[in-house]
Amino acid sequence: MLNNFICNKKAIFILVTILYFLPNSPAFSQTNLDSLIHKVQIKSQNSYDSIDSVLFSGHTKSYVYFSYGPFDLKLVPYMEEYYFDGYWIKPDSIRMVIKAQRIVAPDSVNVNIGKDTFPIHNPFHYLFDPSLIGFKDSTNEKLWPFYPFALGADSLYYYEKINEIGFGDNKVVTVSVAPKDNDIPAVHGTYQLDVNKNEVVGSDVLFNEATSFVRSSVNRRKDGFSLSVSGSENHKMKTKKALLYGNYWLPTNLEEEFDIRIMGISVKINRIIEFESYIVNPTSPDSTIIKNKKIIYLPDSTLEKKLFADVEYPSKLSREEQEQLIKKIEDKFSAENLFTELIESESIAKQAFRIGLEQKFGTYFRFAQDLGKYVAYNRVEGLRLNYGIDVTNPVLKNSVLSIIGGYGFKDQEWKAGASFLQYLDKKKKIFLEGNLYRAITFEENKKLITTGKNSFTSLLYKGDYRDYYYKTGSNFGIGFHATDNLAFKISAVSQNEDNATIHTRFSIFKYKEKFRSNPGIIEGRLNGIRSVLLYRLYNFDFDLSGEFSNSKYLHSDFSYGFLKSNLQKKFRPTYHSNLNLFLSGAYSSGELPPQKWFDFGGKTFINYYGNLRGVNYKAFTGDKMIASTLEYSINGSALYSLGMKLGIIKALKLTLWNGLGWSSLSAKNKRFAEELNIPTETTTGIYHELGIGISDRLNIFRIDLIRNTISKNIVQVSLNVLR
Structure with a gap:
């Protein structure tokens, strides 16, 4: 019986191996790929040609993250969420009605996203006619990318098969596309093609630098200053599609991110759009939507209360929303x-x-x-x-x-x-x-x-x-x-x-x-x-x-060897506070030359080296060292909510920290300094400092009160600018 089982097991193994290596369909050669791409192009173009207009509705969240150069001062992210009805008319004209809106912004800056700033894509979010590249509508010039699966796109794109998924009637081929000329608005990335239906079923693409559709306006509420700028870069977009009309896959979910720069301000936008419904070639569209005005605001307070009923802080990002956004954006940075x-x-x-x-x-x-x-x-x-x-x-x-x-x-x-x-x-x-x-x-x-x-x-x-x-x-x-x-x-x-x-x-x-x-x-x-x-x-x-x-x-x-390491961990105990842990250490063996010694301590421009405040820059050196700082900061808004009703307190930040450091220099390495101009000061035992700092929210101006093992009972007062 055991022998029969072993024989059957061998037979099954051989059969599976043969089936594995025998293709279910002919090998996918370059000729087959070219043929598939052409068939997909014909289907996509025919569907597009049969569509004159589309009514659609949806929901979007747009997150804006600021990083102020040249000092990289970060602000609380801005977010706009709204529900919309839209109407698209060929070749590329869009009208929208905003029916419910929620805006969360920093106190001093307002970025208007809805009013032509970052327009919603047309249902195709591509151009199908090369003559429309740079097409001007009633408000501004759009540089949408040309669709890789429109007829004639072969002259503009390279195509390469990446892999095949499935078999038989369920085979999907992943195809990489890249433009032949980067001066033409186009995309880089991958598309999934259904081999049997000759249709696009998914995509993950990055817009090239010739693509631009952003119009951005920034204004300050108090002095009325405003600025507009056009252009976007690092524009990446993922789409999920559903077969909603004929052979054309219209998007249901779309996630994109891109960067713009305004007067030294680096702004990163992350947007999620959910298209909830489509009506293709409607016989009688809503007259409100087809008005000449591009964006119409008709907020419905009853609808807003219903849609945003579960939002705890409608006027600001919740702690979870902030964490989620900051994680997503700063991980990219x-x-x-x-x-x-x-x-x-x-x-x-x-x-x-x-x-x-x-x-x-x-x-x-x-x-x-x-x-x-x-x-x-x-x-x-x-x-x-x-x-x-x-x-x-x-x-x-x-x-x-x-x-x-x-x-x-x-x-x-x-x-x-x-x-x-x-x-x-x-x-x-x-x-x-x-x-x-x-x-x-x-x-x-x-x-x-x-x-x-x-x-x-x-x-x-x-x-x-x-x-x-x-x-x-x-x-x-x-x-x-x-x-x-x-x-x-x-x-x-x-x-x-x-x-x-x-x-x-x-x-x-x-x-x-x-x-x-x-x-x-x-x-x-x-x-x-x-x-x-x-x-x-x-x-x-x-x-x-x-x-x-x-x-x-x-x-x-x-002849030497060394290892050195740095670790920084950030915690968020409450909505208004942060806890930061810094650790650094280094160890060496052999005769370590002075240019490789390890230094720590002190302050630099817009940074702390070693994150210690009570000593000068590079105060300590050595061939072995360890340093640590634990820092807790809380915004004045938290103190204001606890009863300290001073107007200025909301603009302040309180910081407490505790720092430790130790370094040593062996005698064999210290002798290198005998004839050279090299600092050799190490810590006497363990250096310790304790401090409290008061600053503005962005930490531009700050006063520190510090007590350490060097000054002993004397409290140092330090004024810092741009630390």
Whole structure:
């Protein structure tokens, strides 16, 4: 019996294997794909041609998130929710009636979303006629993307099969689309095609940079200031569709996000639209809807009370809504920042991140991109001018090449570099990175302060927060971008490291004072291995990095190893309060050269280095260290609600914190400082500080009262601006 079972089991296994490898339908070749795409185009075009107008209704929530540059001051998100009836007339004219609305906005700024600001898509949200690209309606110019499955789209798009799902009558093919010319409004992304019905059944796309439909207005309630701007970028859209008319799949759920910039204000919009009903080619549409006015507000108070009956705070976002929105939006910011920290070349990082979003770019001259990219100022080089060129897909697909050159007018040194990044897989998770360089460098974390901000503070008041040395050499690494917020990279590095000295004393303020000294280094050839792990979420940051060099096995002038880590966790105890935990630590072995020592303590421009307030910048150093800060802040609105009825208190924030720190420097490493200009101060035991701060809500101006183990019984009073 057992033998029969084994034989039957083998037979079943063989049968399943044969069935698995025998296709249920012919292999899906490029010819088959071209034929399928053409059939889908014919069906889609026929459905579109038979539609003259559509009545529809729906519900939308639009979230707006502000990040005020250049200081990245964040405001409470804005949200508008409304129910609407709409009427679309070919070729692309939309009229809408807003019948119920809920608005949540910060006290000082109102962004009007409904009045032509971010218009609702037409039911197709694409153009089917190439002559309508840039079509002007009664109010503004729309640059909708051209539909990849309209007739004639073959001349504008590339198509590539990604995978097949199902078999027989239920086969769906996922197709990647990309425009041949990025000057034409188009999309990048994927579509799901039903092979047997020749229909589109789903999509996940990103609008290219030539697509624009945003009109944004900002006004301040008190002084009446207003501004309008058009244009959108990083426009991504997901749709779920249902077969509602003939062979055409009209959207039922649509989620999109995009960015706009207004006078240095970065604004990210996230919108969810639910289309609840459609009537195609109505015989007698509502006369209210077909009026010439594009948007008509006819709020029904009875309907609003019914629709928003379960909303606890109609005039503001609930704590859960805020958390959900901030998590969604700031996780996106964190994903982009993660790439900038992971990749050595900032320009490569930006271009590679955009390739990961399925955007394609040609030659891009950095001179026009950002002032901070081609002008820098520091105490070693003085004024440095850079010029570079970035090329996407120079030889291989999904690759970026960057070449940059620069000159420091005070150190009179030329700098140059070439960087290359190549994705190795279709999902763009694994990549190779290589760099050749002759440059000035530093060990401080890029999160401490950006090059643009450091140049600004150096020029303004000698606030140069980096310690520099020259490097000449190369590195090569492989990285794994596991998720949007998690990445790992390991690299081999070979470079000469040389001293850098101060060559300028100019600043606008504090002209007679000297710049902070630039510490000396141990010069030599570094051959080593580096690794970094980054995890970035809106309420949790973690990074772990290490470096190893050995004179015997790697023929390096140095022999050491180190690990260092940073962790930041944010909590939200109540609607009006925040609790932040900061931890950092580092450990080394061998003879660690001074340029690799670990520093902590003190304040920088718009940031705290080590998040300690009671000591100077880089107060402590060492080859081992640990530091921690626990910070609790509460908005004045909470105190006002508890009975402190002072008008000004709503504009204030109260902060309490407790900080600890410890560092040590071994005797063998301390001897490096005997002939060099290197700070060697470590903590005496454990450093401890306790403080209270009072500031405005945005933390621009703040007064701190601090007591620590250095000043003992003396309470320090510190006035901080832009911390």
